[in-house]
Amino acid sequence: MELRRNESIVLENIAAYLFRGMEGVGGRLTITSERLYFQPHSLNIQTQPLELNLKDMAAVEKRNTLFVIPNGMKIKMHNGQEHKFVVWKRAEIIGMIQDTKMKQKMTVIIKTR
Known part of the structure; x- marks a missing residue:
């Protein structure tokens, strides 16, 4: 993952699983000042990364696995x-x-004023 201009890492190397259909894809999460990036391990069937822009997130919630x-x-x-x-x-x-x-x-508000 390459950082964008003016982007900084907030938290990285977080062990995680992402549910993609029936597969629990193992990998690592990185949180930056602009996005969440999931990089799957190469041993998974589905190895494409996932990139989510923070501004496109409506909510981040707790949930239980297996209820x-x-x-x-x-x-x-x-x-x-x-x-x-x-x-x-x-x-x-x-x-x-x-x-x-x-x-x-807050940064967007400050920049637009």
């Missing part, structure tokens, strides 16, 4: 898509995404 395991995170996009992850320390990761989104909004 009872409190290790899931769901990202709802403004276009209706949903992306489900399994992560450890989900509250910390969700908080980091929400804080980064808030900072991004």
